[in-house]
Amino acid sequence: xxxxxxxxxxxxxxxxxxxxxxxxxxxxxxxxxxxxxxxxxxxxxxxxxxxxxxxxxxxxxxxxxxxxxxxxxxxxxxxxxxxxxxxxxxxxxxxxxxxxxxxxxxxxxxxxxxxxxxxxxxxxxxxxxxxxxxxxxxxxxxxxxxxxxxxxxxxxxxxxxxxxxxxxxxxxxxxxxxxxxxxxxxxxxxxxxxxxxxxxxxxxxxxxxxxxxxxxxxxxxxxxxxxxxxxxxxxxxxxxxxxxxxxxxxxxxxxxxxxxxxxxxxxxxxxx
Amino acid sequence: xxxxxxxxxxxxxxxxxxxxxxxxxxxxxxxxxxxxxxxxxxxxxxxxxxxxxxxxxxxxxxxxxxxxxxxxxxxxxxxxxxxxxxxxxxxxxxxxxxxxxxxxxxxxxxxxxxxxxxxxxxxxxxxxxxxxxxxxxxxxxxxxxxxxxxxxxxxxxxxxxxxxxxxxxxxxxxxxxxxxxxxxxxxxxxxxxxxxxxxxxxxxxxxxxxxxxxxxxxxxxxxxxxxxxxxxxxxxxxxxxxxxxxxxxxxxxxxxxxxxxxxxxxxxxxxxxxxxxxxxxxxxxxxxxxxxxxxxxxxxxxxxx
Numbered sequence: 001x002x003x004x005x006x007x008x009x010x011x012x013x014x015x016x017x018x019x020x021x022x023x024x025x026x027x028x029x030x031x032x033x034x035x036x037x038x039x040x041x042x043x044x045x046x047x048x049x050x051x052x053x054x055x056x057x058x059x060x061x062x063x064x065x066x067x068x069x070x071x072x073x074x075x076x077x078x079x080x081x082x083x084x085x086x087x088x089x090x091x092x093x094x095x096x097x098x099x100x101x102x103x104x105x106x107x108x109x110x111x112x113x114x115x116x117x118x119x120x121x122x123x124x125x126x127x128x129x130x131x132x133x134x135x136x137x138x139x140x141x142x143x144x145x146x147x148x149x150x151x152x153x154x155x156x157x158x159x160x161x162x163x164x165x166x167x168x169x170x171x172x173x174x175x176x177x178x179x180x181x182x183x184x185x186x187x188x189x190x191x192x193x194x195x196x197x198x199x200x201x202x203x204x205x206x207x208x209x210x211x212x213x214x215x216x217x218x219x220x221x222x223x224x225x226x227x228x229x230x231x232x233x234x235x236x237x238x239x240x241x242x243x244x245x246x247x248x249x250x251x252x253x254x255x256x257x258x259x260x261x262x263x264x265x266x267x268x269x270x271x272x
Numbered sequence: 273x274x275x276x277x278x279x280x281x282x283x284x285x286x287x288x289x290x291x292x293x294x295x296x297x298x299x300x301x302x303x304x305x306x307x308x309x310x311x312x313x314x315x316x317x318x319x320x321x322x323x324x325x326x327x328x329x330x331x332x333x334x335x336x337x338x339x340x341x342x343x344x345x346x347x348x349x350x351x352x353x354x355x356x357x358x359x360x361x362x363x364x365x366x367x368x369x370x371x372x373x374x375x376x377x378x379x380x381x382x383x384x385x386x387x388x389x390x391x392x393x394x395x396x397x398x399x400x401x402x403x404x405x406x407x408x409x410x411x412x413x414x415x416x417x418x419x420x421x422x423x424x425x426x427x428x429x430x431x432x433x434x435x436x437x438x439x440x441x442x443x444x445x446x447x448x449x450x451x452x453x454x455x456x457x458x459x460x461x462x463x464x465x466x467x468x469x470x471x472x473x474x475x476x477x478x479x480x481x482x483x484x485x486x487x488x489x490x491x492x493x494x495x496x497x498x499x500x501x502x503x504x505x506x507x508x509x510x511x512x513x514x515x516x517x518x519x520x521x522x523x524x525x526x527x528x529x530x531x532x533x534x535x536x537x538x539x540x541x542x543x544x545x546x547x548x549x550x551x552x553x554x555x556x557x558x559x560x561x562x563x564x565x566x567x568x569x570x571x572x573x574x575x576x577x
Contacts, residue, residue, distance in 0.1 A: 141314025
């Protein structure tokens with residue numbers, strides 16, 4: 001009985017919290033501009049889906065945005081996972097004072113907000129302003145902190161024995177890292193990758209400052225530019241079609257990996 | 273006795289931490305070096321530079337950058353930007369924090385057990401986490417619009433512009449932020465609830481504590497590590513929020529939702545890099561002033577198991 005009441009409560013809560021917003025999004029992306037103006041929840045009188053989505057792909061530059069997103073997000077995520085876990089291994093296994101200082105320096109980036117204007121200034125001095133490389137470097141530099149922090153804690157809880165055994169067997173540092181440390185880190189790497197992908201794929205803040213005037217706009221920036229391009233308020237049917245297409249890659253990945261994502265976040269102990 | 277123990281531990285650890293040879297230590301530094309360089313150049317350096325630029329006269333209309341002390345702060349203060357943006361940002365942060373915690377703790381309590389139905393609900397409530405804050409902003413702008421679903425179900429005053437009124441607009445954008453994060457925070461709390469040993473709950477029950485009392489006196493204090501994490505995360509998030517405002521109100525009506533970071537962007541967009549840096553410096557100060565003591569205070573309150 002108690003459990004039954006709980007399910008009733010959860011269902012009632014899910015209606016305004018999840019069902020209404022997402023239904024509104026989906027159904028209005030199928031309507032004509034005039035009909036979507038009313039923002040009602042009813043089914044479309046005239047189905048205009050094909051035209052809406054085609055407009056988003058052509059005028060909204062969806063595929064350019066998708067390609068740009070993949071071009072910067074994939075290297076960013078791989079670099080953070082690799083460089084972050086390498087550094088974490090050093091920090092976890094060293095007692096050097098200067099390395100501990102470096103560790104705190106990177107952990108600080110978790111609680112301190114990034115300073116975007118000097119970042120633009122530094123990129124300009126390096127000749128990287130508005131470039132994808134510059135954007136990647138900034139994204140990696142600002143996301144490494146959380147990765148280093150999570151992985152250092154994780155490696156500290158691992159026993160030393162495997163690494164020592166491999167060392168006695170004559171393995172090089174790189175071999176120990178790839179053959180011993182990385183496999184042990186796998187569960188954490190998966191969870192960290194999930195959090196990173198969500199934050200990097202959806203980044204709008206840095207894209208706005210660093211990629212604005214270039215052809216390398218990522219999907220969130222493409223969405224914003226497209227939505228703001230209309231002078232007479234938002235064309236809801238088109239904005240919603242763009243929102244759906246922009247969110248689709250992560251949603252598909254989520255549906256495929258949902259069980260692992262959720263159990264990783266719940267049981268992996270993101271918090272110490 | 274304690275001294276002997278410490279000394280013993282030191283002897284045992286010495287060869288381990290120093291590494292078998294100096295060569296190994298250098299190898300290890302190489303492993304950390306790329307991360308150290310990237311964090312230094314693209315995070316720490318800009319952060320420190322921001323503290324310098326905040327005191328410089330620097331605009332896009334002149335090539336000279338010169339020291340003007342507190343001039344930038346005085347300017348944004350006289351224009352009424354600074355105080356207003358700080359107040360708006362704080363209201364946004366606190367509103368988001370309350371909405372998010374009430375929702376996430378309630379959901380986590382309801383979804384604590386891992387069974388098939390709860391797994392489905394957890395999966396559903398997680399979906400907002402995946403979409404971009406920008407997308408969340410557009411969706412909720414539609415739900416809250418004068419002709420949108422919210423006004424349709426409310427029995428009074430139809431066509432109310434929730435995002436057109438200063439107070440409701442600010443509360444709404446903060447709540448959208450909370451909506452976007454709550455699926456993730458719920459999972460953090462589920463993990464927190466499940467880390468509480470059964471024996472503690474059972475002991476409280478045997479002592480006659482009801483469900484509500486058990487929650488307040490036993491579970492909530494033991495939830496502190498997850499709570500700390502969440503409070504810090506959402507405060508920092510709110511201090512540097514911008515996306516949702518861009519998608520919903522663009523800082524308006526008037527300047528009702530002009531958060532600090534939105535004000536930074538406005539100044540930056542006008543080529544006023546000095547005043548933009550000054551506002552950005554205020555964001556950093558707020559983060560330091562709130563987060564550091566908060567972490568300390570909440571950590572002290574945490575119950576060690």
